[in-house]
Amino acid sequence: MIPSELLLEGVELMLFGMGFVFAFLVLLVGVVSLMSRMIGVFAAPAAAAPTPVSVARPASHEPDAQTLAAIQSAIAQHRARRG
DSSP: OHHHHHHHHHHHHHHHHHHHHHHHHHHHHHHHHHHHHHHHHHOOOOOOOOOOOOOOOOOOOOHHHHHHHHHHHHHHHHHHHHH
């Protein structure tokens, strides 16, 4: 085989491989789109989401005494472990 024939076969194989990958990706996109449409058609309509209930918070953003004690205890334990 002469080098030009070998080069042409390499280019041909490259184009075949790239075409195969392109065709597979196009097919994959088509199948995923089709599945998405089918799910939209056959799926039951979603139930209405409940409206969130807002909880009244105190005006101050400071935690209560129990929360502060828990935070201080956790910090003390962490510092004790670190040395």
